[in-house]
Amino acid sequence: MSLVLDSGEINRALKRISHEIVEHNHGVDSVVLMGIPTRGRFLAERLSKMIESIEKPIPCGTLDITMHRDDHRIRAPRALVETLLPAGGIEGKDVVLVDDVLFSGRTIRAALDALGELGRPRSVQLAVLVDRGHRELPIRADYVGKNIPTSIKESVKVALSEHDERDLVEIVAVGE
Amino acid sequence: MKHLLSVHDISASEAIAILDTAAHLETLTSGAVKKLPTLRGRTVVNLFFEDSTRTRLSFESAAKRLSADVTNFTAKGSSVSKGESLKDTAQTLQAMGADAIVIRHPASGAANRLAESGWVSASIINAGDGTHEHPTQALLDAFTIRKHFGALNRDFASLKIAIVGDILHSRVARSNIALLQKLGAKVTVIAPPTLIPTGIESWGAPYSYDFDEQLEEFDVVMMLRVQLERMNESFFPNGREYSRGYGLDETRLARLKTDAIVMHPGPMNRGLEISAASADSIRSVVVEQVSNGVLVRMAVLYQLLGGPDIATTGVAQ
Numbered sequence: 001m002s003l004v005l006d007s008g009e010i011n012r013a014l015k016r017i018s019h020e021i022v023e024h025n026h027g028v029d030s031v032v033l034m035g036i037p038t039r040g041r042f043l044a045e046r047l048s049k050m051i052e053s054i055e056k057p058i059p060c061g062t063l064d065i066t067m068h069r070d071d072h073r074i075r076a077p078r079a080l081v082e083t084l085l086p087a088g089g090i091e092g093k094d095v096v097l098v099d100d101v102l103f104s105g106r107t108i109r110a111a112l113d114a115l116g117e118l119g120r121p122r123s124v125q126l127a128v129l130v131d132r133g134h135r136e137l138p139i140r141a142d143y144v145g146k147n148i149p150t151s152i153k154e155s156v157k158v159a160l161s162e163h164d165e166r167d168l169v170e171i172v173a174v175g176e
Numbered sequence: 177m178k179h180l181l182s183v184h185d186i187s188a189s190e191a192i193a194i195l196d197t198a199a200h201l202e203t204l205t206s207g208a209v210k211k212l213p214t215l216r217g218r219t220v221v222n223l224f225f226e227d228s229t230r231t232r233l234s235f236e237s238a239a240k241r242l243s244a245d246v247t248n249f250t251a252k253g254s255s256v257s258k259g260e261s262l263k264d265t266a267q268t269l270q271a272m273g274a275d276a277i278v279i280r281h282p283a284s285g286a287a288n289r290l291a292e293s294g295w296v297s298a299s300i301i302n303a304g305d306g307t308h309e310h311p312t313q314a315l316l317d318a319f320t321i322r323k324h325f326g327a328l329n330r331d332f333a334s335l336k337i338a339i340v341g342d343i344l345h346s347r348v349a350r351s352n353i354a355l356l357q358k359l360g361a362k363v364t365v366i367a368p369p370t371l372i373p374t375g376i377e378s379w380g381a382p383y384s385y386d387f388d389e390q391l392e393e394f395d396v397v398m399m400l401r402v403q404l405e406r407m408n409e410s411f412f413p414n415g416r417e418y419s420r421g422y423g424l425d426e427t428r429l430a431r432l433k434t435d436a437i438v439m440h441p442g443p444m445n446r447g448l449e450i451s452a453a454s455a456d457s458i459r460s461v462v463v464e465q466v467s468n469g470v471l472v473r474m475a476v477l478y479q480l481l482g483g484p485d486i487a488t489t490g491v492a493q
Contacts, residue, residue: 067204067212067242067478077482079193080200117209 004148004156007167010129013145014043017127018050020143025094030122032086032093033060036111040099042162043129047098059086063097063118068110083118091119096143100158102128105139130169132156177479179291179300183311183355191355195319197475198468205241205471215244218481221274223265224303225251225281230442230466231303231313235278238473244481247272262286263295270296276481277301284308284347299480307345307406313441314351316472318359320465321396324437333360336393339381340366341400341422341449344373345407348441349400353381364390368422370411387422391431398439399424399450415448425451429459437461 005013025031028051035044041062048060064083097111108126115124127143132150150156150171159168177190186194204212220239222232232248239246249269256265262281269277276299279287284306291300304310318332325335337356343349343365356363357380365376365383376383384390402418412418419425424438429451432438438450438459446452455462 064200064204067201067214072214072482074484076484077479080197080204082200083203085203113213114204117204117212118207 001170001172003168003170004130005146005169007161010145010160010167010169013129014046015050017143017145018047018054021047021096021125021127022051022055024125024142028055028058030092030094031058031096032088032090033058033096033098034063034086034090034111034115035060036063036065036097036099036107037081039158039160039163040097042160043100043127044098045162047096047127059088061086061090063111063114065107065110065114068113070106070110083114085118089119090115090121093121094123094125095121096125096127098127100129100160101156102126102131102139102141102144103134103156105135105137108139109137129158130156179287179302180311180476180480181287181291181300181302182309183314183351183358186311188358188360191315191318191359194315194472194475194479195322197478198315198319198471199323201471201474201478205474211241211243213243214478215239215242215481218244218275219273220244220246220276220278220477220481221269221272221298222246222248222303223269223277223279224249225256225279225286226304228280228304230469231280231310234466234469235301235303235312235473238470238477241470242474242477244275244477247274262290263293266290266293266295270298274298276477278303280304282306301476301480304347306347307350308347309351310347310441311351311355312469312473312476313348314355315476316465316469317348317352317398317439317441318355319472320439320461320468321356321361321437323464323468324461325395328435330395331360332356335361335395337361337363337396337398338366338387338390338394339363339398339400340387340424342371342402343367343376343383343400344371344411345403346400350379352398353379357381364394366422368412368418387428388431391428392433395433395436396439397424397432397436398441399444401441401443402445402449404445419448419451423447423449423451424454426453429454429457432459439465441465 033044035041061084064081066078066080125142128141129145131144131147154171157170278301280303286305287302363381365381366387440462
């Protein structure tokens with residue numbers, strides 16, 4: 001087990017990402033954030049607060065992707081969680097999907113499908129706290145907190161104070 | 177969960193999980209696209225040995241909204257009228273690769289028989305068996321009640337619910353009484369003595385022969401259909417007499433609490449157990465019950481079919 005990001009580093013990475021989002025979109029007039037539960041939702045909320053302090057308030061929602069996963073035939077049914085459309089919806093907006101770890105890319109594939117049911121955004125971008133590699137689909141992130149090269153045998157654990165009492169990112173060997 | 181045969185098979189927390197799933201599905205299907213890809217490639221067979229409009233249509237659209245393939249089977253016009261047994265019919269469906277069988281049958285216990293017989297490997301959903309149970313109706317009624325009173329910050333434990341009418345022949349009543357009590361509501365059964373089944377004491381719900389006695393106290397009044405097709409003439413003198421004692425007319429409607437709701441599982445005998453004015457009043461949630469039915473049945477189908485195929489992987493859930 002090794003610590004990759006502590007609380008201060010997570011905060012600095014998110015701050016940088018919020019600046020990048022503002023810069024990349026030339027302001028935030030048409031930007032909305034959609035967090036992917038569980039932890040992406042809290043990251044999106046943090047990003048929206050940071051963007052509010054540097055630019056202005058932006059709408060923030062959550063996107064449940066459970067019904068669009070491609071592993072229904074190999075895993076037990078998962079409980080659904082809430083989907084919250086951001087104020088003003090996503091039609092014609094620049095949607096930034098927010099998740100904690102980018103791994104196979106399958107979650108994001110499902111998220112793109114789920115988003116398509118809610119409307120037609122002008123563009124979809126992706127912000128992740130950690131990119132650990134091992135993609136199984138042609139998907140990449142626009143904003144990355146930290147690239148962490150990992151072995152497929154390791155797993156990346158993200159803890160956020162809203163859900164896990166403290167902030168940290170660490171690498172755990174499977175079975176450890 | 178492999179089958180849904182009776183509300184007695186599910187715990188309060190499992191029932192709440194189904195209601196939560198249905199609530200989330202409502203958000204997910206509120207957009208322009210009402211279809212979700214979740215059950216693509218699964219086959220749901222509606223096996224109906226008894227007439228039905230709502231339940232069959234509801235299961236059909238629930239399955240379709242989850243992208244499952246749907247095959248409808250009605251006993252009329254099938255080989256059942258040539259004398260084919262339930263076993264042979266079931267085996268035909270098994271051979272066609274049904275992943276779930278939604279069965280409605282006039283005989284109590286038919287769904288259990290199909291689930292326990294080993295004739296089929298599909299998940300069995302009881303869509304009404306004789307006078308026994310109708311679990312998805314109870315779940316959709318609970319969902320409707322929860323949605324209405326949840327918005328007023330009231331939970332099941334704070335609710336007094338009256339179930340009124342033909343209790344004797346009603347599988348809806350049996351499922352609802354059991355489920356709503358399990359969820360914490362106080363249920364009172366109201367019916368003429370002839371339509372109260374013997375042994376009702378064991379259901380755990382108080383019963384009364386007088387509809388007017390506590391009318392002002394109820395938050396939910398659930399009217400049941402008088403099941404004329406299951407009756408001979410002897411249960412009550414005539415329709416007008418029944419209405420006078422146990423029908424929800426305008427006078428009784430006016431006495432209900434201001435935020436009370438009127439429910440009916442349908443089909444309604446307007447003018448018998450419920451007056452047209454009551455059925456169409458703002459208190460009535462009859463139409464909501466129908467749209468909620470699709471959501472709840474989607475939740476049930478997802479719960480039963482959203483996981484690995486037990487037959488092919490050999491993994492029990």
